[in-house]
Amino acid sequence: MALSARLTSSLRPTLAALRWAAPRQCQGLSTTQGPEASLDFRGIFPPLATPFSPTQEVDYAQLERNLSRYASIPFRGLVVLGSNGEYPYLASHERLEVVSCVRRALPRDRLLLAGSGCESTQATIELTVSMAEAGADVALVVTPCYYRGAMTSAALVNHYVEVGDASPIPVMLYSVPANTGLDLPMEAVITLAQHPNIIGIKDSGGDITRMGLMVHKTRQEDFQVLAGSAGFLLASYAVGVSGGVCALANVLGAPLCQLDQLCREGQWQEARDLQHRLIEPNTAVTRQFGIPGLKKAMEWFGYYGGPCRAPLAPLSPTQVEELRSIFSANGWL
Numbered sequence: 001m002a003l004s005a006r007l008t009s010s011l012r013p014t015l016a017a018l019r020w021a022a023p024r025q026c027q028g029l030s031t032t033q034g035p036e037a038s039l040d041f042r043g044i045f046p047p048l049a050t051p052f053s054p055t056q057e058v059d060y061a062q063l064e065r066n067l068s069r070y071a072s073i074p075f076r077g078l079v080v081l082g083s084n085g086e087y088p089y090l091a092s093h094e095r096l097e098v099v100s101c102v103r104r105a106l107p108r109d110r111l112l113l114a115g116s117g118c119e120s121t122q123a124t125i126e127l128t129v130s131m132a133e134a135g136a137d138v139a140l141v142v143t144p145c146y147y148r149g150a151m152t153s154a155a156l157v158n159h160y161v162e163v164g165d166a167s168p169i170p171v172m173l174y175s176v177p178a179n180t181g182l183d184l185p186m187e188a189v190i191t192l193a194q195h196p197n198i199i200g201i202k203d204s205g206g207d208i209t210r211m212g213l214m215v216h217k218t219r220q221e222d223f224q225v226l227a228g229s230a231g232f233l234l235a236s237y238a239v240g241v242s243g244g245v246c247a248l249a250n251v252l253g254a255p256l257c258q259l260d261q262l263c264r265e266g267q268w269q270e271a272r273d274l275q276h277r278l279i280e281p282n283t284a285v286t287r288q289f290g291i292p293g294l295k296k297a298m299e300w301f302g303y304y305g306g307p308c309r310a311p312l313a314p315l316s317p318t319q320v321e322e323l324r325s326i327f328s329a330n331g332w333l
Helices: 011-018 060-070 092-105 121-134 153-166 186-192 208-217 230-238 253-264 268-288 290-300 317-329
Strands: 043-045 077-080 111-115 138-142 171-175 198-203 224-227 243-245
Touching: 043 077, 043 253, 060 092, 077 092, 092 111, 092 121, 121 138, 121 153, 138 153, 153 171, 153 186, 186 208, 198 208, 208 224, 208 230, 224 230, 230 243, 230 253, 230 268, 243 253, 253 268, 268 290, 268 317, 290 317
Parallel strands: 043 243, 077 111, 111 138, 138 171, 171 198, 198 224, 224 243
Antiparallel strands: none
């Protein structure tokens, strides 16, 4: 498929304004994937949990409170309206207000990625434009999946090319097969990496071979791969990913930033020891107990977790005790 060979005139100033002067210098591990990256994604991004009040309304005051605590952690940026933000349960006006709230609190040197993926291409484009107006730096676009049987590689390429062409901000692909039942095909990723406004992928599948191949096959493009979980972060860095979007960073942000730094400095034994202590807590707040577990763990570390929106149910007392024991056994509580 022929891709757009140039950016529209309205897109050029936006990308130019976002371009960083030079990537950071680091020792031990190099994750630069192309001759020059328009944005530097090296580092840790927490996919923020959306706080709700006891009546399940978005609690913006508690969101600001969490953001003030996260400000002291050296995150590369923040992700809003991802899977851990209960994105499917938010109304359109809530999604935009969350982005605006986070943008107001976030320093300009930290990136703001916002989920804007919808089932139709038209709706995705409209929401992406709105996210840009609300202050997002990058649109994180999950694969459409309701008609997954029809989501061939060609259909997905067409979808993302249209979104990339129309978006006033750079687009990051988002493959999360645990939620969508759909893996973005490798050939589609390689094709889309050539698009001038598609600059990376968050891959949450956990297939290290696949991520390493993505890095290798897109190394000549302005395209970066982000690991979608703390459980395989070290292994992902070993095959060249740029950074990580990790749910566990909502709870253990500083240790994950430490793991990122250890890998970049080539301190592999220390990195392995730390990675081992993060695997079970990460599994607990993702696959095992999900967002209710993530929010409960946040409360133990001084953040506001609060309830989830129905139909997500709170943990039972037995589950809470099991979750606590996992964090305690690994030395975090």
